[in-house]
Amino acid sequence: MTIVFLITRLVYDTLQLVERCLSISMRNSERFFMSEFSFAPAPQPVISIARSTQLFPVRRIYCIGRNYADHALEMGHDPKTSPPFFFQKNPNNITETGGFVYPSHSNDVHHEIEMIVALHSGGSNIDVSQADTHIFGYSIGLDMTRRDLQAEMKRLGRPWEVSKAVEGSAPTSQLHLKVETGLINSGRIELRVNGTMKQESDLSMMIWNVSEQISILSEYYELAAGDIIMTGTPAGVGPVQKGDVMQGSIEGLGELTVTVD
Numbered sequence: 001m002t003i004v005f006l007i008t009r010l011v012y013d014t015l016q017l018v019e020r021c022l023s024i025s026m027r028n029s030e031r032f033f034m035s036e037f038s039f040a041p042a043p044q045p046v047i048s049i050a051r052s053t054q055l056f057p058v059r060r061i062y063c064i065g066r067n068y069a070d071h072a073l074e075m076g077h078d079p080k081t082s083p084p085f086f087f088q089k090n091p092n093n094i095t096e097t098g099g100f101v102y103p104s105h106s107n108d109v110h111h112e113i114e115m116i117v118a119l120h121s122g123g124s125n126i127d128v129s130q131a132d133t134h135i136f137g138y139s140i141g142l143d144m145t146r147r148d149l150q151a152e153m154k155r156l157g158r159p160w161e162v163s164k165a166v167e168g169s170a171p172t173s174q175l176h177l178k179v180e181t182g183l184i185n186s187g188r189i190e191l192r193v194n195g196t197m198k199q200e201s202d203l204s205m206m207i208w209n210v211s212e213q214i215s216i217l218s219e220y221y222e223l224a225a226g227d228i229i230m231t232g233t234p235a236g237v238g239p240v241q242k243g244d245v246m247q248g249s250i251e252g253l254g255e256l257t258v259t260v261d
């Protein structure tokens, strides 16, 4: 009886092993022939490039806070005593549709016109003197913000994500290559809403210039190709309503027109 039992058990175990091997090899062949992903991965966020058919693949969106003295003052901060700080938007918040859908849970959505700096390389602890070598190009961006939720999060000491990492909250123009524009550290930056001037300043009024921003950011994060930096907004931020047309311009980078839907 014992021998019969052992033989039966051996046959059963062998069959189980064969079944498992077959099943694994089926799964592997499926992966090989179809995809290693369990579902289709999200599309890569991109920014188009002026006078080029190539696209800039966005990896991360860093934003600097209070980087123009006049804006820091209008938000109630002393620019001289506040060190630079950064937050992030989601890479797929970038949009070139020319539209911005008014987000939920806010009655006070603000425009912030900013120059975007795009990187084609990166690293950690980048020296200020080397920072410019990582710049790929520039564009005009808007850091759309749920200001009421931001104020609430500040008051509660909570993260800013719900105010900043909003769907479609990073409208941008096409990128302009640094090899075409040269380094940009000065020039007019403006935003009109329905034709009325709301924000106007000069890029040279940044508290921390682009090189300093790249260098300081790289102390905290490992920067890499595809990262973009929204370099801060001058004074004059304010609310938009559905139907408003925002027209941004930066000297040397053309214009960005975005309608609030």
Ligand code: MN
Pocket: 063, 064, 065, 112, 114, 143, 230, 232, 233
């Ligand atoms: Mn901003």
